[in-house]
Amino acid sequence: MKKCILTIFAFFLTIGLVSAQELKSPNGNFTMTFSLLNDGTPTYALTYKNKAVIKPSKLGFELKDDKNSLLNNFTVSDTKSSTFDETWKTVWGEETAIRNHYNELAVTINQKETNRKIIIRFRLFDEGLGFRYEFPEQKNLIYFVIKEERTEFAMTGDHTAFWIPGDYDTQEYDYTESKLSEIRKLFKSAVSSNASQKQFSDTGVQTSLMMKANDGLYINIHEAALINYSCMSLNLDDKTFVFQSQLTPDAQGNKGHIQAPSVSPWRTIIASYDARDVLASRMTLNLNDPCKIEDTSWIKPVKYVGVWWEMITGKSSWSYTNDFPSIQLGVTDYSKAKPNGTHGATTANVKEYIDFAAKNGFDGVLVEGWNVGWEDWFGHEKDYVFDFVTPYPDFDVVGIENYAKSKGIKMIMHHETSGSTGNYERHIDKAFQFMNAHGYDAVKTGYVGNILPLGEHHYSQSIVNHYQFCIEKAAEYKIMLNAHEAVRPTGICRTYPNMIGNESARGTEFQAFGGSKPNHTTILPFTRLMGGPMDYTPGIFEMDISKLNPSNNSHVNTTLANQLGLYVVMYSPLQMAADLPENYNRFLDAFQFIKDVPVAWTESKYLEAEPGYYLTIARKDKNSNNWFVGNNNGVKPRTSTISLDFLEKGKKYEATIYADAKDADYKTNPQAYKITKQKVTNKTKLSMTSAAGGGYAISIVESK
């Protein structure tokens, strides 16, 4: 599949002088220029339609205990260019097939004094650039320790950014929209408290970072294929607007232990004057390896309910008893403990959820708090927190297993690790065997609190390796995995599609912890979702949390219609209806959309997109000709006209429109919605209005 392309200018100058190589995207819109500075420092620059996206930016590494490092004194010893064009089939995704089309330039640079070489591989797609460092097998560069990666991303100006604070342990922050020059002064107020967090700089931000230049150019920086490497954040020089890579340190402050041959993750830059192109890009997936799981027949999208929101809101508890000041697994005797009366994961309650799931066509039921240890699970840097196999006395594993089977419902396992990665690895085989034995084929994992081993961070190299270990181990057991509080995804779900979800951002739970910004989900698809789907857990119908738990005054900062729109806007093969059955039963007409909306798609259309302001997406069901449209809106009410021209020509459809009522408002009147039906074709245009913090959802069913 690899052919030389002649459009590449590659010219070598004598050693010590600048050499430059140019690479163009297949459509010619992007040009990447690689060159060496006079001191042999490698640099790259990127233009889009002849305008600079990335000004000349340095590449390289500062190494530990190595005065030469891999920063400069390089000469170009080889360049190879090629082109690649392939379409691959997804196991699940926003579409059934993805085109992977790029031109590639691999530049080998030599550091003469040390006789070391690295390859910088650039892949230029129609929507942007990916590049990575490669350390080929060689005598003088085998093992080395990265003090810092020195990759620069030099911005052309004081762009607007949608950013969260750079942090080694969490991404569970609300986004701040500001100029780059304003980050420093806004930084402290952008940091909300979390169970584990560590910022590194008051101009540090995380990827995927979404920006918008003054001329309307959207720029997105992220990484792809984060494997055996530490997670990259960005540190801004707010005088020059140059971002520099900031890797996550290990317990000793080092940023990476590398053994050649190896490669870094890809650093990605997507740019377009149309924000929808950013959402439509599959660069992140394309830069990951093809699927490594041979038989993927057991991997299936899942729509689920669960014993979860009632604990998140404080209506019920994960824990079983209040008897013990602390828990020592294997020592603490639960059999004599007095139940606290608030435990959520009781057999009776779980069976009610199973009934509800079966009645409404869901695939699965998640249960948190089913296993012993929750009385004392968090915050003590404690190793042996959970064993992942011992149920509470009031959770009948086999009884629930059989009941769920009889109703055609899959139980979804929950493994909270409390950040104790070593303990999870000690128990993971038995835990997965337990799942296989009891009919669980998906697990939600969690990493709340500081990481053990002590001193490591959620995004350190060895902990990134832990998450990967779990993904691969789960695949061995044919288990789908959905990790919460893990590192944000980077497209690895292409290689391991059993990773059907991740949290790794501020999810719906924060609506019960004081609330998120109303425009939060108009940003997430441009940031967190660039690396893979999120288990966002939408579908909250009761916005006044005090109705569930009088001592919780949180308010869900969206309208009900916005919650319905999330099922389309926030693509995931794993979608929860997160609210309590009793709340759905109060709004059965609106709940119909959640029942109807698929979790598997053939095609996606990005109708409208402005990060922070609005998003309208249409997707086609994988199992019918039906389409579903979702909209999320920011804080200003908005009306726009969308065209249904994506519908099949000549066919007739009935649209059911779940929209904000005229007087709807996320704060004052969130449950005001109206449902209308109308006949539509591909010529139909709909004028749609979304309230502040509102949105809408439309199901478009083929008339037969």
Place this chain on the structure above:
Amino acid sequence: MKKCILTIFAFFLTIGLVSAQELKSPNGNFTMTFSLLNDGTPTYALTYKNKAVIKPSKLGFELKDDKNSLLNNFTVSDTKSSTFDETWKTVWGEETAIRNHYNELAVTINQKETNRKIIIRFRLFDEGLGFRYEFPEQKNLIYFVIKEERTEFAMTGDHTAFWIPGDYDTQEYDYTESKLSEIRKLFKSAVSSNASQKQFSDTGVQTSLMMKANDGLYINIHEAALINYSCMSLNLDDKTFVFQSQLTPDAQGNKGHIQAPSVSPWRTIIASYDARDVLASRMTLNLNDPCKIEDTSWIKPVKYVGVWWEMITGKSSWSYTNDFPSIQLGVTDYSKAKPNGTHGATTANVKEYIDFAAKNGFDGVLVEGWNVGWEDWFGHEKDYVFDFVTPYPDFDVVGIENYAKSKGIKMIMHHETSGSTGNYERHIDKAFQFMNAHGYDAVKTGYVGNILPLGEHHYSQSIVNHYQFCIEKAAEYKIMLNAHEAVRPTGICRTYPNMIGNESARGTEFQAFGGSKPNHTTILPFTRLMGGPMDYTPGIFEMDISKLNPSNNSHVNTTLANQLGLYVVMYSPLQMAADLPENYNRFLDAFQFIKDVPVAWTESKYLEAEPGYYLTIARKDKNSNNWFVGNNNGVKPRTSTISLDFLEKGKKYEATIYADAKDADYKTNPQAYKITKQKVTNKTKLSMTSAAGGGYAISIVESK
């Protein structure tokens, strides 16, 4: 079994004043006095025959982020005294039954300001004191982090000590004999290089620490039952001769994460005017919990040979090929690699060892270097170093398994972890399943190099927990375990007798790494062996290592007869004949002792003992009425008369004496020995001479 004893003086004074409690040993020789200083600091003191052993010494803990700590402001709220006398049966040991007899005083002290309490439990045996801290269940002391344990051991003067440098990662040092006041100036020269090492103070020493006071009192300080706690070294104030406990830090510099209820290890002090009493003490074992393995029938002492010394000396290699600059397991393709021609663990070579073992009555054959990865196994803080199940192309697992079975020989597994504890835990189940499947029931593990997780030490709490995890996991699989480079043992083999050995000191390998001091093994029984047996790997017959490998000029600093003596002097249920078969075949008359000497005993007699100078021990075979005597001598030739009065009265025996020849000398004439036979009874006295660095061995066989 617990009764109150009336001999205890326990009196309470009003709060704020000194209160004192006294405890006497069953034989009345020891008195321990507990008291509070005026500021409520707990202290203890110890006398032996009315002379001070430990002057009043403080007890307590400095806690992290806790201004009160657990140092002072205590009052005594309760004391409980009791006595205990029980004899328990060993699974293996220096005798078949051990008496556990002590008087106990448990002092509960309260810190009024914080409403916290701890119990200090003292057990006074006839040979010394054990005490520990206990943190009972309570509201105000559940989780805490130890900044440092502040246990003092105040010496009465400038004792002579046999010490090795305090180090968080290794005990593989030669011992230095010096006054306490001389430690500081000798410290640097006492530190030899090691693959992983970290000293903390130039008056820091390790336990078990053996001392001798000017008045001839021997004092030994160690710890027992090191479980879920970090290893203790001692830091000397060389002006006051007060030792203070120095725990091993974790990656963040903390010394321990504690969750109450819990207990510290025991701190032990043994004292006597007769050094033999120190060796005869079973206090360390007695302070550990009884055996937790129900069926111990599969745990058996082992005498073995192995493919090992040839690699240690550099005659052959662990690695299979020289083709690769580095190894990536699962990526590196060994099938096409060119063998280096020096690989030791070849099928053919292993079969020769099996033949030799079978011919000479050994139980097992250890093979190191059988599994892929050895080309690149060490020193790179690399995680995935070994997988513990993949053999080299020239090691036929099944062929060897069948061959060994046909010869009645057990294969002994080898798992070098390279200090990568997490990687070992990831693979341990499969590795143990592999052992079960292929007939291996014992494993030698290794922890060479710096520990992973990074920043942890060999003796940190979490790594101590790792070793314990492996012991318990091995027990699940009915596997005997012998850990090298792990933390030095503390009697845990009573609780888990499948831990049949440990290295954790300078073993025979150092004789091929430049040599150890000639008197090394006259000290080890007083230090390293106080906590449990050592896999010392004795039996070297060729002292000139250059004869095995011309480029290795090491000399084994003992005589051949000394090597024979080691099999009795250095008690272990796991004894190797470490030299090459070809060297044993040159000295078959001397080798006869190694063939004859048992590894299981009913009884042990300590005939002579002076640490650093000489040791003579007699032991009775578990399976006959035969006795075996071993002697090791220091650097001065020595003659003494030993009495065989331990033999059964009226019975006749034939003694075979393997002694240094007259002109023997560890340096100039190490292989000069003579073997004599004579009839002996319990009235016989033997005048025995040992050369410098010499020794002897005697087998005493009942005449029937």
